Amino acid sequence: MRLLVVEDDPLLLHSLREGLREENYAVDTATDGATGLEMALEIDFDAIVLDGMLPELDGWDVLGRLRAAKATPVLMLTARDGVPDRIRGLDAGADDYLTKPFDFDELLARLRALIRRNRGQPSNRILLGDLVLDLSTRTLGRGTDPIPLTPREYALVEYLALHRGSVVSRIVLYEHLFDESDDTLSNLLDVHVSNIRKKVRPDFITTRRGHGYCIE
C-alpha cells in the first residue's frame, strides 16, 4: 500500500514516515500543501494523511482541489479539536480525521480501515479459499497455521487480495508497493511472486502474460 503524508513539521513527518514504513507501507512525503496536492494528483495513493495547517495551501484547500479530480481516501490530522475544524474537514471530503496528539496505533488502524473500505471490503478478514488474510494482524493463514511471509510478500498478497478477481498490472503493483525512495529492480516482483507461490501453493497467484497478476 502506498501512502502520501503531508505534514509541515519535519520531526513529525520523519516520525510518521518511518513508523509507516516499518508497517510496510510505501510512504511518500510532502511538507507543504501545494507539493502535496501535486503529488496526490499525479500518483494513485491508497490513502493520504493530510495535516490541516500547512503552508502555501492549507489542508482543507488541498482536499477541496483534490476532490475535484480524485476520490483517494484522506485522513485529516487536525491540531484543534474544535468541532468546526472537524466539520470543515469532513465537509471538504475527508474520509476520517484524527486530532493531535494521537496514538500511532490508532492512526494505523484508521488507515487500514480507510483502505479496506475504499476497496469495498467490510471486514478485516478476507477469505481466499481455504486461506484467511487478516488485515489487522497482517498475517496469512491456513486454518490455524500461519504461513510465514516477508513484509513485502505480505504487502503484495494484501494488495492483490483487496483487488481480488481483477488483474493488477506490474506497473500498478510497483506504484503501490514501492515509494519514490525505493530503487527496486524490475524483476524483484517476479521473485516475490514465485516465493509466495512456493510458500502457499503454485496456483495462489495467477499470471496473465502481458497483463499482470491476479488472485482469483
Add this chain to the structure above:
Amino acid sequence: MKLPFHSIRWRLQLWHALISLSLIVAVCLLAYRMAAEERQRQIDRSLFGFERFFFRQLFLEAAERKDDSPPKSAELRSALLALRDADPLPARFRGVFDAGEPYLGFWDSDGTLLFLSPNAPPGLRKPTFAPDDDLELVTSGHLRELHHRHGPGIALAVGRDMGDELAALGRFRLFLALGGGGLLLAALAGGWWLAGRALKPIDAISHTANRIAAGNLDERIAIAESDSELDQLARILNDTFGRLADAVERQKRFTADASHELRTPLTIILSETQRGLKREREPADYQQLLSHCQTAAQRMRGLVDSLLILAREDQPDDRCTRVPCDLAEIANRLADRMEPLAAGHGTLIHRKLQPAPIDGDPELLDTLVQNLLSNALSHPPPGTAVTIRTGVRDDRVELEVHDAGPGIPPEHLPKIFDRFYRIDRARTQGSGHSGLGLAIVRSIADSSGGTIEVESSPGQGTRFRVRFPRSRNGERGQNRTL
C-alpha cells in the same frame, strides 16, 4: 425575586408618596386654618357690630338729643333698666333678639343683672375680667362671646351660636380630606407610571446584560438616538461589553493557539516512543528516537516558558521590580551570549552602544533583547549583518536591532507582534520558534512603559526600535551596573 421595597421603582414610589402626602397635608391644613380663622373673624366682627348696633338703638333718642359723646355709666344703667322693664320691647328692638341672632347681657359692678336678651342661653353669667383688660373674646363650646367692660361698673357679654359655621367648617374639612386623598392617589398613580417609564430602559439594559452574562457575548444594548443619561450609560456599557468580548475572544484564540502549538511536539513524542517500542532496534536507532523526543520536549519547554512570561506580563501588578539599569550593558551582555548563534549563522553582531539608563526589570529586559537578537539572527538568510544600538534621543532611551536582510513583506508588518503569528510557518516550524518571541518583546516593552515600532523595506532591511522613558535616577544606574 428581589424584595419589592428594594427595587428603585418602589423606593421612588415611597419617597414620592411621602413628599406628596406631606405637601397635600400641609396645603389642606393651611387652607382649613385660613378658612377657620376667616370665619372666626367674621363672627367677631359681627359681635362688635351687634354691640355697636345695640348701643345705637339703645341711645337712639339720646343721640338725637345730644352729640356723639359716649354715654355715661349712669345713663347706660338707666337705659338698660328701662329696656329690661319695657314690655313689650320698643319697636326698634323687635326682632333683634330672635332665636339664632346674637344675644347679650349686662351686669352691674355688684353682679346684678341689668339686662338680659330673651334669646340668651340659660346659665349666662357675668363675665370676669383680668384687672387691666376691658375687652375679651371667648369661645365656650359652640358659643362665641365678646366680653366688654364699660367704664368702672357695667360689664356686658355679646355672644352668638357658631353651630352653623362649625358645621360648614366640618363640611369643608371633609371636602379637604376627600380632595387631598384623591389628589394623593392621583399623584401616586402618576408617580408609579412615571417611575416605570423612566426605569424601562434600565430593565432593557439589565435584560441585555443578563443575556451577555449568560454567554451571549455578541449581544448589545439597543441605543436610542437621543442622548439621555441612560443612553450614555448604555453606550458606556456597550463599549465595556465590546472590550470584554474582545478580551474573551483573544483569550480563547490564545488558548487554542497555545494548545495547538503544544499538540505537535506532543504528537512527535507519542509517535516516536510508540514507534520505538514496537520492536527491538539498534542502539543508533534508539539514540535517534530519543533525540527526536528531546527536540520535541525542548520545543515544549520553550513554548511553556514563553507562555509563562506572557501570562505574567498579562497580569497587571506592581510586583515587577524596577531598578535603575543600563540598557547598553544588557545589550552588550546579550550580544556576547548570542555570539555563538551569530557565528553559526555566519555573521557578527555589530554593537553601537551608548549609555542608556532606564528603570526596568533586568531579567525582562534580558528576554526582550535576547528575543530581538534571536529574531534578527534566525529569520534573514545566513550572513546577514545584524546591528544592535542603544542610546538616548529626545530624552527617551532607545534600543535598536537592525538586520540588513530582505525585509518583512508589508502585509505582515501589522501582525508580527501578534501571538503565534508567523510569517513563514514552514521555514520556522521545526526551528523551535513558537511565534511568541515578538509578542513577548511587545508585552515587556508595554509593561516597562516603553513603545516598540518596526520599519522594514526591501533595500533597508528590518529595524526594531524600542523606546523607554529615561531613568529618573539619572546616570546613577549606569555607574551601578558597569
